Amino acid sequence: MSTAISEPEKKQELQGMRKNGKQWHPPKKAFRPGSGLTSYEQRTKLRAATAATKAREKEMKEEKEAERQQRVQAIKEKRAAKEEKERYEKMAEKMHKKRVERLKRKEKRNKLLNS
Template identity: 75%
Template sequence: MSTEVATATAPSLPTTVPAQGMRKNGKQWHEPKSAFRPKAGNGTYEKRQEERKFMAAVKAKEKEMKEEKETERQRRITALKEKRAVKEEKARYEKLAETMHKKRVERLKRKEKRNKMLKS
């Protein structure tokens, strides 16, 4: 039991970088550089394939979200345009009604609707 207590209370040695001495170029404030090894960070082919699959899934999700946002935007725009067109049409018929007889305005309305149906 005394050995367990002794090992538990023993102070651990701090892990520090060993002193390198004076740098040859005199720039002691710079971090010491390590050798350049371009292939050191590369993973396996399977790992790269997994990352590519993950990125493809993320891009597909982003594209889907952007398309949803754009369709919603287009829906709002078309609804607004239709609403404005109806409002303009109503204002135009009100202006005609001020100058003409009511029955004649109704006849013109029906006639214009027939023409629209024929043209479209």
């Protein structure tokens, strides 16, 4: 039967009793303000990585917005075509079919010239 004391228990014995009497608290380490500082190379690498991530996020957001704008534009074009079709149908009720066709062609030419 050998009495083997583990490392953490041995360390506590060497430290002795705490002055404030709160032995149940873990022992504190010395305050070292420079211990958390990183080297310049590490900081530059970290900044480059975050910049790359932000650039990728921005690119993805722009792609998503472009897709959304495309869908909105398609809906607007569809509505405009439907309105124009309804307008021509109303005109066809009042006037002759051939005259409506002529007006369509004329408006199409004017659209191409104006745009």
